[in-house]
Amino acid sequence: MLNGLKKILGLDANDRALKRYSQTVNEINALxxxxxxxxxxxxxxxxxxxRRRVVEGGQPLDEVMCRVFAIVRExxxxxxxxxxxxxQVTGAIALHEGKIAEMKTGEGKTLVATMPVVLNALKGKGVHVVTVNDYLAKRDAEWMGKVYRFLGLSVGVIYPFMxxxxxxxxxxxxITYGTNSEFGFDYLRDNMAISPSQLVQRGHHYAIVDEVDSILIDEARTPLIISGPSEESVEPYKVADRIAKSLTVNEDFEIDEKEKNVALTEVGIKRCEKILGIEDIYAEVETSELLHKIVxxxxxxxxxxxxxxxxxxxxxxxxxxxxxxxxxxxxxYSDGLHQAIEAKEGVRIGRENQTLATITLQNYFRMYEKLAGMTGTAATEAEEFNEIYGLEVVVIPTHKPMIRRDFPDIIYRSKREKFAAVADEIKECYERRQPVLIGTTSIENSEKxxxxxxAxxxxxxxLNAKYHEKEAKIIAQAGRVGAVTVATNMAGRGTDILLGGNPEFLALEEAEKRGVDVEGDRKAYEAILEEYKSLCDEEHKKVVSLGGLHVIGTERHESRRIDNQLRGRSGRQGxxxxxxxxxSLEDDLLRLFGSDRIQGIMEKLGMQEGEAIDHPLLSRAIESAQKKVEQYHFDIRKQLLQYDSVMNQQRxxxxxERKRILFADDLIEHTWQIITDTLDEILESYYPEGQEADQRGAVxxxxxxFNGRVAECLTGVDDRSLLPEAREKMVSLLRDEFEAKLEELGRETANTIFKMILLHVVDSYWKEHLLAMDDLRRGIGLRALGQKDPLLEYQFESYNLFQQMLGSIREGVARLALKVSVAREGKTPQPQNRREIRDLALVGSAGKASSERNIEPTQGPRRTQKVGRNDPCPCGSGKKYKYCCGRNA
Known part of the structure; x- marks a missing residue:
């Protein structure tokens, strides 16, 4: 009602935008x-x-937009x-303004993108067009590439294994086409590169995201992760699986299907302790980690x-x-869940991976200077697009009026009755030769x-989990006479269903059968294409007379967008x-989120076996349940972003810092500065102002x-007032040692090695920091029990962890820079602890790639006394052993 009033009063933002766009469209048409x-x-x-005027003269794109759009149309x-x-021109203007254009299925979004893509490519900074799968990326790059190349622009496409x-x-x-994951992983790989020659991306200027709701909402909670295998044994997963088999639902553990969580009860924890033969499962880190694996x-x-x-x-x-x-x-799946499923299914268990680099799609796409998107279903998520990405949704009217009939939902008591009724309706449609597309929510349901x-x-x-190319071929012919296509709700997204069939797909298939070279023998191919165009035109008329494509949904999705997407496959272009x-009442949505009102209505009606009801009241109640679920998932994604934004700032x-190191010509002075900064931090830490000094700890x-000679400078320095003189001596000794190191290595070699040290140490500690942040994130929710805000606690704790990491990086660089040596006539550096052994070895292996001379790893002293995981680390870092040298011990 409120929306209707806004329209009447001319206050509707969408209507105002369309009115403004229509004036620009008239200007473009005039050209x-x-x-x-x-x-x-x-x-x-x-x-x-x-392009010259925009790049060299700084002319704004808006001033040339109308002319460019007219040229692209031609x-x-x-x-x-x-x-x-x-x-379509209206949609193109919205995309250029950095908005989301909602255009119904079949309205030609692929063609719409060409106008803003060409316009924004004039800046010469690169335009990224993001698709949902590799097939569409290659198809669209080739298809629309004809327009771009015609106008003198270059086109590229990224896909796996390049x-x-x-x-x-x-x-x-x-212009570069590719999938969201390819763009994201390239960004992460660029930030793991050890030389500029390994970089591929050149910035994030402008991106158009096709099927923007799928990428920025459905996949927003899925982080992109580059990981490496950890050294943990897989045996505990088998033990955890055996214990899980012996536990009883409700007595030993409780299940929350809505949250997808499992919680052990006190009884269950005691039973686990009895099976494992231990008194307190939380007493040791190893046993508490096993408890996590049981969950x-x-x-x-x-x-x-x-x-x-x-x-x-x-x-x-x-x-x-x-x-x-x-x-x-x-x-x-992360956090050991994938290994748990492998143990359950009795297949080979893969080692749990350790994160090396990660970013969520939310934060990746927020890096672009200008972001736009297009989809058939975005209006229902307009609030989230605006709040998370700052994107407005503009609903573009259809080229021809929408005449599809959307019938009310039919509800049965059980899934068995529901699927039997669906099969009966499909048979009726098949017998009258009307094409049917059936959407299912899982592989299991499609096979059922x-x-x-x-029968x-x-x-x-x-259609389920097939290759994208085959998927597109099948879905393209779902509109032929008598066609029955069972598919997951989103299958074939990006491919139009043409009533009567797609003549181009059919012609290509026939040419392949006849052995006709499509590019080499265009005349023969054109003849086949004309043949199928005539056939499809005839079938189109017949399908139209039968009522067009009939779409059947076998279950309501948690999101109205997915349902609308399925419905949108029918009724395209008028x-x-x-x-x-x-x-059915057994569907997950109605069972978990359906209100008591739905259940009450069904019980009052006293439904019999096989009986169904459809009523607008029930449809509204179901839509209300969907809205609740959408809000619930939005809140989760919003919370995820709040937590990930903390990590993003650190990332x-x-x-x-990595980029500065990577592109720096001379890192010698930078390395020396790190050494002196590290020394100052140590002295400041052990000789705090206004507090008692810890001379022994500083030594x-x-x-x-560093070494004993430098430490001797602190002899007798038991007060802060004595520090300046001692510091001067220490810096002098370190400078002499540093200069000697430069002379030993040679400035050019030293610079190369320092770059490798800096990159390795940053990467090594960043990797450990990611693991520590994962541990922190997993347990921070418990702070709520102490009446503390988990997010504020997470921000505070993560800041401390980050500062610790930065300190550890500086110490690691300072330690290695002074001890690194070139293997020559048996001379080897003598590392002080296990971390140093590992660091020298890794820097050595990295140095082989960039220098003719490499660093030889050496064996350090064998540890004679076992150090507890929670004890202070012997290396003197101030961190617990498990978070320092014990990480890989």
Whole structure:
């Protein structure tokens, strides 16, 4: 009602934006005739001239927008035979302004992007076009690339298993296509590079995200992680799984399906202690970590289902994307959950990985100077887009009126009754030859429905977790006469379903069968294409007469967007169509989030076996439940961002420092500055102003970090007032040692080695910091029991951890810079502790790649006394042994 009043009073922001855009569209249309008479070369020359004015003259893009858009429209007509509709130009303006354009399925979003892409490419900083899968990235780069190359712009595409040189070339192009994960992982890999030659990206200027709701909302909680295997044994996972089998639901542990959590009860903890034969499971770090693995084993058994959340393929556990139904090869659940599932299924257990670099998609895309997106379903999440990314949603009207009929939901008592009814309706549609697309929420459900259809002798295609290329071919023909396609709700996203079939896909398939070279023998291919165009035109008329594509949803998703996306596959470009959702009281949404009101209505009606009801009241109650779930997930994503933003600030600081090191020509003075800063920090720490000095601690620390000669300067220095003279002596000794080291190595070699030391030490401690932050994040929620805000506590604790890490980095650099040596005639550096042995070895191996002379690792003294994990580390860092040298001991 409020929205209607806003429209009447002219206060609706969307209407105001569309009105403003329409004036610009008229200006662009006025240039069409003028641009149409220009030659191909003239069009390319104009783009080159405008590029010069923008880059060299600093002319704003808005001043050349109308002319550029008119030229791009003309280029699309000449290269693709496609002319941008006015509503597509409207969407293009929204994208250029850094907004999200919501355009219904089939409205030509791929073509819309060409206008803002060309315009923003004029700055010469690179434009990134982000898609949901590799197939679409390659397809769109090739398809729309004809327009870009026609205008003199270069196009690149990134995909898995490319070489560094190929990736860099793709990023150097004016326009780069790729998936969100490829862009994100390249960013992380760039920030792990040990030389400028390994970098591929050149900044984050402007990005258009296709299917923006899928990438920035559905996948926002999934962090991109580059990890390496840890040295932990996999045996504890088997032990945890055996214990989990013996525990009883409700008595030993409780399950929260909404939160996907498992909590052990006091009885359960006692039972675990009895099985393990220990008195207190929390007494030791090792046993408390085993308790965590038991909880993960319980989650694996009771919350993660085979063929729903994952599949077993070639003896491996492969995750199924909950939104697309696709297999996510190479992805693993974190925090030991994947190992717990492997133990449950009896397959080979992989070692738990240690994070080397990570970033969430939320924070990655927030780095772009200007971000835009397009999708068919964004309005329901407008608040989140605005709050998290600062993106406004503009709903673009359709080119032709929408005439699809959306029938009310039908609700049954059980899933068995529901699927039987779905199969019966599909059979009815098949018998009258009306094409049907059925959306399922899991592989398990699609296979269940497939069996029911086979029993009814209904030919059909099943789409779940196939290759993207095959998926696109199948979904493109879902609109043919009599076609029955069972797919996960989001399958084939990015591929239009044309009523009567897609002639281009069919022609390519036929050409392959006949052995016709599409590029080499265009005449033969064009003949096949014309043949199928005629066939599809005939089928189109027949399908339209049957009512168009009928879409059936077998379950309501937690998000209304996913349901709208499924419905949107029907009724494109003014075509007829229909949709209906079938539900049951056993569906997860109604069971977990459905209000008592729904249950009450169903009970009052006294439904019988096989009986169903549909009523607008129930549909509204279901939509209300969905809104609650959407808000719940939004709150989770918002909280995740608040926590990850803390890490993001630290990530930016570390990565900026890495870049300075990577591109620095001379690091000798920088290294010396670190050495003196480290010395000053030690003296300040052990000789605090206004407090008692700790002379013995200072001597031990300086001796451990530098050497005995430097430490001797503190003899008799038991008061802060005596420090200046002692410091001067210490700095003098360290300077002499540093100069001797430079003379021994040679300045050029020393500079190379110092760069390797700096990069290695930063990376090594950053990796450990990520692990410490994971541990902190996992337990910080318990602070709420003490009436403390977990987020504030996390910010405070993480700041302290970060400062400790920075101090450890400086100490690590100072220690190694003075002790590093070139292996020559048996002469080897003598490390003081296990960390130093490891650091020298790693720097040595890295140095082999960049220097003819390398550092030889040596064996240090054997530890004679066992150090407790919680004891102070013998190296003198001030940290606990488990967080220092004991990490890899």
């Amino acid at each position: 069409e005739e003028e641009v149409a008479v220009l030659s191909d070369d003239d069009l390319a020359r104009e783009i080159a001239e405008m 280029a699309a007509k000449r290269t693709l035979g496609m002319r941008h509709f006015d509503v 070489s560094i040189e190929e990736r860099r070339e793709a990023y150097e192009a004016d 993960q084993a319980l989650k694996a058994r009771y919350l993660f289902k085979r063929d729903v959340h994952y599949v077993i393929k070639d003896g491996e556990v492969v995750i199924v994307d909950e939104f697309t139904g696709r297999l996510m090869y190479g992805r693993r 429905l497939s069996k029911l259809l086979s 009814r002798h209904v030919p059909h295609q099943v 075509d007829p169509g229909s949709s209906r959702f079938y539900l 930016i600081a570390i990565y900026d 031990l620390k300086v001796k451990a970090l």
